[in-house]
Amino acid sequence: MENTDLVGAEFDELRRLAHQKFGIIVPANAQSFLDSRLRGFMSMSGHSSVAELLHEARSDGREDLLINVVEHLSTNHSYFYREPAHFEFLAKRLLPELSERLKRDRSRDIRIWSAAAAAGEEAYSVVMAMREFFGPHYQDLDAGILATDIATAALRRGALGEYKSDLFRHMPPDWKQKYLEYLGDDTYRVIQAVRDDVMFRWLNLTEPLDKLRGRYHLILCRNVMIYFDDATRENLVRNLSNLLAPGGYLFIGHTDNPDHARIYLDQIQPAIFRKKAKT
Template identity: 35%
Template sequence: MVSITNKEFTQLADFIRSHYGIHLKDEKQSLITGRLHLVLQQLNFNSFTEYFEYVVSDRSGDAAVTLIDRITTNHTFFMRETKHFDVMRDKVLPYLSGTVRDKDLRIWSAGCSSGEEPYTLAMLIDEFFGQQKRFWDTKILATDISERVLDMAIKGMYPNESLESLPAHWKLNNFRRMSADRSVVADKIRQEVIFRKFNLMEETFPFKKKFHVVFCRNVMIYFDNATKMELVRKFYDIMEPGGYLFIGHSESLDRDKTRYKYVMPSVYRKE
């Protein structure tokens, strides 16, 4: 295995931080070495200096995509942090259904990973609106920086065991069994989610309309505090008044430094 020097790690970590916001602490050095070992081997590089020069000189961006795919975890599952979906069902959707006059509901799953979060939201919305749903535009924007997980999300195919946390009628109505061990999300739910590659470190967000709800859960744990607060500021600026921001249960915002109002742990609102 090719070893990485302190200088090489710092160089690579600085590049990842400046382009993707991910803050790699010194103790991640061995983790990064392990995750990139096969990449260096396949490319016949003898050092991380050679690999870094390859990444920064690749104008196609493919090398950087592979780098991010290797170092990010992308761990998620259906109904993760269930309380958030309860809040959406019991508080957020009733509020929005009564206040969004043009019936254009705009929800963003930022850092959607392999798709479980936006698909869960789509199923929740489908059940909440029922027959009235045909009068609403409820499509969900789901973005991630990793092409690998976006490909998985678009396919919408999951192990049957991963569906066990879902309500029985959701599994029956929103999935088609493909084999003894895998099922695929039904078309009526898949067509409600628009998947796109997007880097949250973009200087400005290119959205024409503002969002009513943003889910950005367990993403900012990889960022340092300054990067996190800048991202939260951008979320605030592209959100409608009265909109909700959901972050991970292990995450929190400094209430003295954000314009968001605290609702409950990991839930904030723009007033």
């Protein structure tokens, strides 16, 4: 195999493509880290040089290749019941509010979007939380979750719903008994009833979001905006706020900059924002 080390011009081109296509900022000091990640990717893809890889990634009709490259360069790590304070808020405030709203409006429709879903750990955790809150009445609701990401391999893993046990380390113990089935080899699968309530779709958050119907009661966009520049973050938060129902909530990551969310939404507590309800 030819030399796979990144040279300066190739590194700059990779950074440019990641930002142009997906709004992702690759730090200027990350060249050695990316070099290691790229070598691992190229050993699987069969590309003999970085130049060859970049040439093909720039070609028309090969956005899938660029997505795979970016997926290997980014940290697509999540786990179940991540940031427990969000799930406590969900159970103690958001879902009780939503339950009262559904009764008032005589509605059964709960609309939730996991906007940077990785392999579905977040979306499945929210479904489990709703099942815990509503109990047997959950079956009377139309409560599916949309889970989107640019990482196609992660979306495939999410649809499969199989995970190693370490990803459940923060989950309440009784949830593990209710919602998982053991497959052996330290692997668990989310039960079919929960998997049926999550719809996985590819979506680039930096592109127009007009295809989404909007009026979401909750949007989770956690730990992804740290990869974006300031202008991309503001545009995304504005789009997300427009897609929220009045009184709907936006959860961001504790590592995400909250400044833009404060422009469009009311901050309720750290990393939790609310759109004003109609009076």
